[in-house]
Amino acid sequence: MTHKDRPHRNFYGRLKGKALKQSQKTYLDEDLAALSPGAVNWEDNPERVPLDLAQLFGGREVWLEIGFGGGEHMVHQAAANPEVGIIGAEPYINGVAMLLGKIRRAGVENLAVHPGDARDLMDVLPEASIARAFLLYPDPWPKKRHHRRRFVTPEHLEPLHRAMAPGAVLRVATDIPDYVRQTLEEVPRAGFTWMAERPEDWRAPWDDWLSTRYEQKALREGRVPHYLTFRRV
DSSP states (O other): OOTTTSOSOOSSOOSOOSOOOHHHHHHHHHHTGGGOOSOOSTTTOTTOOOOOHHHHHTTOEEEEEEOOTTSHHHHHHHHHOTTEEEEEEOOOHHHHHHHHHHHHHHTOOSEEEEOSOHHHHHHHSOTTOEEEEEEESOOOOOSGGGGGGSSSSHHHHHHHHHHEEEEEEEEEEESOHHHHHHHHHHHHHTTEEEOOOSTHHHHSOOTTOOOOHHHHHHHHTTOOOEEEEEEEO
């Protein structure tokens, strides 16, 4: 489903928060363009020509983070896996600015950043090109009438499935019980197998996990994180 024919339903909330610091404005002005994965937005690529990931990352395996928040997990994974290229999509400009600051401080060079809707990015990812994808604490849209806005719906999962390689891993982290329910219903229907064999497989974080600011807040407020792992079939 492409930009033209998909429903106009965002799976994310606000695009901008409080005023950016001057340093963050500098990051956006000086660093963002050089980290572009290529022509993603509809106006720049109306024919939806696939991105050249081999040119972008020099033949590395490619991972995708959908909604990277403040970017701490994305930078952590990039530093720990220099042999991998990671693309992140995030429409919240404050989060993008935070990520750019973290990239500068960490000195990682195996990242690409799309400051916008992940659906536009998935439109132009080559088929079966993504080896691992992360959906970490997505917007929960708690009201029942908004559940169709969640990422874990066919509208979003079908293009993700197309972009992921057979056997690729999808990780989903959430502290919202009803989001867990919907994830376990919808993701297998979209062509993924849930990999859990015992309770510890969804109760304990992944071995290479970096707890995010959002997760720390959830823990302080008594919410229980779930770590769901799926394989693309």
